[in-house]
Amino acid sequence: MRAIDAVVNRLIPSDELGPGARETGVPSYFERSFAGYLSSERGVFCEGLAAMEAAARARHNTIFEQLSPAQQDEFLTAMEKNQVSGFRPDSRTFFNRIRQLTLEGMFGDPWYGGNRGFAGWDLIRYPGPRLAVSAEDQRLREPVKPLRTSARGGR
Amino acid sequence: MAIQLKSVDVVTIGLGGAGGVAVLPLAQAGLKIAGIEAGTWLDPHSFRPDEIYNNVRGWSDSVQKANREVPTVRNSLNGPILPRPAVHPMMNAVGGTTLHYWAQSWRLNPWDFHARTRTVERYGRSAIPVGSTLEDWPLTYDELEPYYDTVEYAIGVSGKAGNIQGRLDPAGNVYEGPRRRGYPMPPLRSTGFTELMRDAALKLGWKPFRPPAAINSEEHNGRPGCVFHGYCSRGGCHIQAKNSTAVTTIPAATKTRNLAIFDRAHVTRIGADSNGRASGVTYLRGGKLYFQPAAVVLLASYTYENSRLLLLSKTKAFPKGLSNNHGQVGRHYFGHWVASGNGGVIALFPFDLNVWYGTPAQGMVLDDWADDNYDHSVLGFIGGSNLHVYNEMHPIQSAAMETFGGPTFGSQWKSFIHQSAGRWNTAHLQTSTFPYEDNFLDLDDTVLDPLGDPVCRITSLPRQNELRAVDFAQRKMEEWYMTAGAVRVVRRPMNPPGVSTHAYGGTRMGDNPETNVVNRWGFSHEVPNLGILGASVMGTSGARNPTLTVQALAWRTADHLVKNWKSIAQ
Numbered sequence: 112m113r114a115i116d117a118v119v120n121r122l123i124p125s126d127e128l129g130p131g132a133r134e135t136g137v138p139s140y141f142e143r144s145f146a147g148y149l150s151s152e153r154g155v156f157c158e159g160l161a162a163m164e165a166a167a168r169a170r171h172n173t174i175f176e177q178l179s180p181a182q183q184d185e186f187l188t189a190m191e192k193n194q195v196s197g198f199r200p201d202s203r204t205f206f207n208r209i210r211q212l213t214l215e216g217m218f219g220d221p222w223y224g225g226n227r228g229f230a231g232w233d234l235i236r237y238p239g240p241r242l243a244v245s246a247e248d249q250r251l252r253e254p255v256k257p258l259r260t261s262a263r264g265g266r
Numbered sequence: 267m268a269i270q271l272k273s274v275d276v277v278t279i280g281l282g283g284a285g286g287v288a289v290l291p292l293a294q295a296g297l298k299i300a301g302i303e304a305g306t307w308l309d310p311h312s313f314r315p316d317e318i319y320n321n322v323r324g325w326s327d328s329v330q331k332a333n334r335e336v337p338t339v340r341n342s343l344n345g346p347i348l349p350r351p352a353v354h355p356m357m358n359a360v361g362g363t364t365l366h367y368w369a370q371s372w373r374l375n376p377w378d379f380h381a382r383t384r385t386v387e388r389y390g391r392s393a394i395p396v397g398s399t400l401e402d403w404p405l406t407y408d409e410l411e412p413y414y415d416t417v418e419y420a421i422g423v424s425g426k427a428g429n430i431q432g433r434l435d436p437a438g439n440v441y442e443g444p445r446r447r448g449y450p451m452p453p454l455r456s457t458g459f460t461e462l463m464r465d466a467a468l469k470l471g472w473k474p475f476r477p478p479a480a481i482n483s484e485e486h487n488g489r490p491g492c493v494f495h496g497y498c499s500r501g502g503c504h505i506q507a508k509n510s511t512a513v514t515t516i517p518a519a520t521k522t523r524n525l526a527i528f529d530r531a532h533v534t535r536i537g538a539d540s541n542g543r544a545s546g547v548t549y550l551r552g553g554k555l556y557f558q559p560a561a562v563v564l565l566a567s568y569t570y571e572n573s574r575l576l577l578l579s580k581t582k583a584f585p586k587g588l589s590n591n592h593g594q595v596g597r598h599y600f601g602h603w604v605a606s607g608n609g610g611v612i613a614l615f616p617f618d619l620n621v622w623y624g625t626p627a628q629g630m631v632l633d634d635w636a637d638d639n640y641d642h643s644v645l646g647f648i649g650g651s652n653l654h655v656y657n658e659m660h661p662i663q664s665a666a667m668e669t670f671g672g673p674t675f676g677s678q679w680k681s682f683i684h685q686s687a688g689r690w691n692t693a694h695l696q697t698s699t700f701p702y703e704d705n706f707l708d709l710d711d712t713v714l715d716p717l718g719d720p721v722c723r724i725t726s727l728p729r730q731n732e733l734r735a736v737d738f739a740q741r742k743m744e745e746w747y748m749t750a751g752a753v754r755v756v757r758r759p760m761n762p763p764g765v766s767t768h769a770y771g772g773t774r775m776g777d778n779p780e781t782n783v784v785n786r787w788g789f790s791h792e793v794p795n796l797g798i799l800g801a802s803v804m805g806t807s808g809a810r811n812p813t814l815t816v817q818a819l820a821w822r823t824a825d826h827l828v829k830n831w832k833s834i835a836q
Contacts, residue, residue, distance in 0.1 A: 122675040128684055148323055184676060191674065210675065211666070218661040219318040234680065235687035237622060237661040240315030242504065243493035244623040249657065251458035252617045262314040 114160050115141050115209075117176040121183045122213045130230045132217050140216030140225035159205040162197045163190070169197075222265025229259040268548050268557040274300045274526075275835065276827070277547050277560035279533045279575070282362020284799035285566030286511025287417060287817045288824040293524040295828040300558050302549055304567075305329040305358030306529040307512070308365060313502030317660040320366070320501040324353030331358045331532060335715040337570045337722040339764040343704060347712075347723075348764060355767045356568050360529060361512025363568075363767065364813070366500045368626040369480040369508050371423045372810035373414045373818075376407040376443040377637040381698070381806050384638060385648050393648055395731035399598050399701045401805055404777045404786035407443040413818035413825070415446055420518075421509040421817070422486045424451035425478030439475050441633040451483045454492060459619045459691075460630040463655045466750035472634045477654065479627030480509035480814075489513065496623035496658050531556075534717065535579045536563055536796070542583040543836075544796040550717070561835035562827060565773075566799035566820065570722040570765075573599070573707040573772035573802065576783075578719055589773075589790040594783050596708050598701035598771040601724070601763030602807050603732045605651075605695040609760035611740050612668045613747035618688045622664075624657030626694070631655075635742050636809040637698065647731045649698025651739030652809040653746065655691065664688070670754050691747070695739045699732055699763075699770070699807040707772045726762040736760050768801070768812055775803040775819075788823030795834055797823050 119132035119141075132138075145153045167175040171182060178186065187206065189195050195202040216225030218235065226232065232239055238248075238255040240262055248255045275297040278285045285301065292299055306329060319325065324333070332354040338347045356363045377384055380402045385393050394400060417423075427448040428438030453476035456464070460476070467474035481498075484491045492507040506513045519525040530551060537545040537557065546559035565572055573596045577587035587595055605611065631654045633639060642648055664687045673679045710723035740757040747755050776782030779791035784803050790796040799820040801812045808815070827834055 123680060124677055126677045126680065128677075128680050148326060187675065214662050214665050215318060215322055218665045219322070220316050222316075223318055231665075232661055235661060235665050235683050236618075237664065237687070240495070240497065241623075242315070242495055244495055246455060246457070249457035249459070249494065249620055249623055251462060251620060253458075253620065254618070255620060255622070262316040 112138060112142060113176050114164060114174070117183065118187070118209055119213045121180065121187055122210060123217055129234055132213055132225070135217060135225055135230045136227040137213055137216035137225040140219070140223055141212060143224045144212065156208070159198060159208070162199070162205070166195045166197050220263060220265055221261050222263035228266070232259070233257065268555040271556055271558045273546070273559040273561070274298045275560065276562045276564060277302060277558050278564040278566055279547060280362065280566040280568070281360050281511070281516060281527065282566065282568070283364045283511060283813050284816050284820040285564065286361060286364065286516045288564060288566065288799055288820040289519040289525050290420065290515040291821055291824040291828060293519040293522040297524060297828070299525045300560065301525055301527045302531045302533055302547060302558065303360050303527060303529050304331040304532055305360060305362070307360045308502060310502060310504055310506055313504045315495055315497040315501070317662050320497060321499070321660060322662065324500070325357055325366070329358040329530060332356050335721045337724050337765050338710045338713055339724045339726060341726060341728065341762050343725065343727070351765050355765060359512070360516060360527065361510040364510035365502050365512055367767070367813065368499060368811065370627055370811035371418070371425070371478045371480045371814040372808070373442060373445070374407065374808040374810070374815050375441060375633070375637050378698070378806050378808040379403040379405065379407050381648065381700070388638065389642060389648070393642070395648065395700055395729065397702045397704065398731070399703055399781070401776055401781065403805055404775060410818050410822065411443065411445065413822045414814065417814060417817045417821055419450050421480050421511070421514040422451065422482060423449050423478050423480050423509070423814070424453055424483035425449040426453045426476055428475065436473060437475060439633055440473055441636065441639050449478060451486055454479060454481060454483045454625070454628045456630070457621070457624060457628060457657055459621050459657060460628065460655070462750050463630040463746065466746060467630070467632055470745065470749055472632050474630050474632045477627060477629055477631045481625060481627050482507040482509065492625065494624045494628065497660070498625035499658055533575065534719070536565065536575060536588050538579070538581040538583050538588055538793065540583060542793060544588070544793050562795045562797065564797045564799060569769035569772055569800055569802040570707065572798060572800055574709065574722040576773070577709050584792070589783055589792045589796060591792055592780055594774070594781065596706050596772050598774040598805065599705055599707045599724070600699045600701050600770050600807065601726055601766035602768030602770070603697040603699045603736055603760065603763055604768060605697065605736045605740060605760045607692050609758050610692050610695060611743040611747065612690060612692045612756050612758065613752040614670065614686060614754040615689045615691070615751060616753050619691060620688065621657045621659050621691065622688070626656040626658050629654050629656030633809070635739060645734070645738065647734040647738070649700070649731070649735055650809055651695045651697040651735060653739065653743055654694040654696065656694065668756060670756065693743050695736065695743060696809050696811070697732060697735045697739060698809050701771050701774070701805065702727070702729060724764065726764065728762050768807065770801045770804045770807050770812065773798045773802040774805050776805065787826040788819060789834065795836070797827060799823060
């Protein structure tokens with residue numbers, strides 16, 4: 112799981128805009144998903160991670176987690192551009208999958224493990240789910256007061 | 267051996283948007299109905315504002331029959347099977363996908379029923395798309411109008427009429443066919459964003475209006491008006507303001523005591539006797555196999571499953587599958603070309619849109635570029651698109667937004683979505699789609715469901731007519747967004763539709779048994795006591811959502827059965 116930690120940390124890093132994916136529990140979103148809903152995809156996903164580590168070794172003689180942040184970003188960009196070999200079917204597909212799961216963890220309900228403290232929703236200025244919405248909350252330009260609640264009691 | 271049950275008057279396969287409507291007129295007429303449904307009742311208390319549960323995982327704890335038989339898709343005749351979608355877009359439940367649909371409840375426009383004749387009249391025979399098997403419907407808009415009206419009032423539809431008995435009202439859709447009266451409820455309230463888009467459309471000289479929806483805009487039939495909480499798309503309504511058949515026609519039918527519902531029941535075959543009549547259905551429930559005999563069988567599963575069940579139901583009288591002696595089952599299939607999201611037009615505005623909440627039905631639409639509402643002489647295509655902008659955006663969906671060439675991760679991307687996630691929009695462009703010779707459904711022997719039956723295979727090729735029509739609609743949409751103040755707009759190319767919530771054909775309706783499976787009343791040409799309900803009978807899509815037309819046709823087929831019971835049931 113250290114490789115997932117390292118990848119999500121570069122996809123959504125901590126910075127002045129707030130905590131990143133690692134700090135808000137996104138790795139535990141991966142862990143819980145692959146132990147449950149996505150269990151049938153676990154094997155394919157692990158193959159992807161193994162391909163990533165093998166490619167990192169081939170390029171830099173070390174695993175992804177050991178690369179510098181700049182090297183990691185460069186590596187991820189190469190994966191996204193489909194320039195890294197050894198993946199099935201290709202590196203772009205794996206990049207898109209890991210990015211999609213990162214977004215799900217970061218911006219999904221905190222009950223699923225990520226988005227701790229509603230940091231993801233605050234980042235994109237999503238004002239949170241609510242059971243009823245007034246006309247005032249559907250005006251242009253007017254900020255809506257955030258309601259930091261989980262539909263399932265997550266935090 | 268299947269356990270033989272006592273015969274009933276009518277057995278329906280599926281209690282969703284179509285079957286769930288048909289059972290009401292049947293039950294009211296006193297017919298005894300066995301309603302076989304793969305899913306079960308879902309509890310509104312379990313409906314949550316939860317994007318992962320609703321949208322990402324597709325209600326994963328509901329009955330997953332559809333997900334275990336997702337059709338395979340290929341975009342060329344001998345081409346590879348495309349990657350399987352993560353979840354089937356339809357669901358199994360009492361009420362079916364009307365539990366989580368957008369509830370857009372459109373009537374088709376008169377042109378859609380006669381696209382072939384009107385096209386030849388106005389543009390000549392050569393304007394009919396090459397390779398298309400387009401036919402006029404065997405009925406007119408005016409013949410379907412009473413049933414549209416009945417269903418609008420039976421389930422409850424909100425909207426603004428644009429044409430009441432020929433009197434036009436520009437607050438509604440002036441392009442629609444004449445209706446006998448207005449909607450039972452006013453349209454859903456507008457929002458800052460829909461008003462912005464309305465003003466822009468008016469500036470362009472277009473005719474915007476608010477779309478019709480099977481969603482209460484005010485208290486109706488003892489259920490409350492919509493509270494716009496923003497989890498309507500693929501979400502169940504926690505206050506039952508969405509007029510799913512699960513809260514409207516199905517409970518009304520059970521109240522007559524003439525409808526018995528058998529839930530969690532998986533229909534495996536439709537039986538036929540040696541005289542070529544349907545004898546009943548075989549289904550699996552709780553590990554046991556049952557045979558439900560019936561005087562009349564109504565097949566109302568979904569477009570893919572309608573064709574699949576017929577093709578799987580081989581008997582002596584129908585060696586190629588039930589009602590398929592003319593080889594028409596699965597033919598004239600088409601998925602709706604709907605340009606949206608990654609295959610649509612995406613706009614970025616310089617201010618917050620606040621479209622997080624509401625429902626897609628809370629939108630602004632226009633028909634100026636739909637159907638044959640403009641001159642196509644030099645355009646190289648027929649048909650057109652309904653342009654629809656709307657509310658409701660979920661956080662994961664919103665963060666996954668188009669980056670307009672910028673980075674897709676890291677601090678710079680983070681800063682981009684911080685500002686822009688609440689400022690982008692994508693429209694829903696529904697384009698007239700037509701049937702073609704080489705677009706069809708059949709069985710895929712290489713992919714089996716858990717019972718060992720092949721799944722349905724979709725063959726859906728790129729089509730010049732639809733590609734051009736989508737491109738035209740995207741350019742109009744770009745113009746609309748720019749006029750409304752967007753700072754960036756991109757148009758994304760669209761691929762042929764795959765597994766779709768708007769899937770048509772396979773059991774097309776028409777007078778000619780050589781080219782159609784069901785007659786003008788929805789009964790099989792070959793099997794007189796087999797009725798087929800759903801968009802699988804539709805020969806054109808129109809530029810709008812199919813459900814209300816499906817429901818009007820379902821009511822009409824049921825009504826025909828009641829009025830002709832003796833001759834159909836013998």
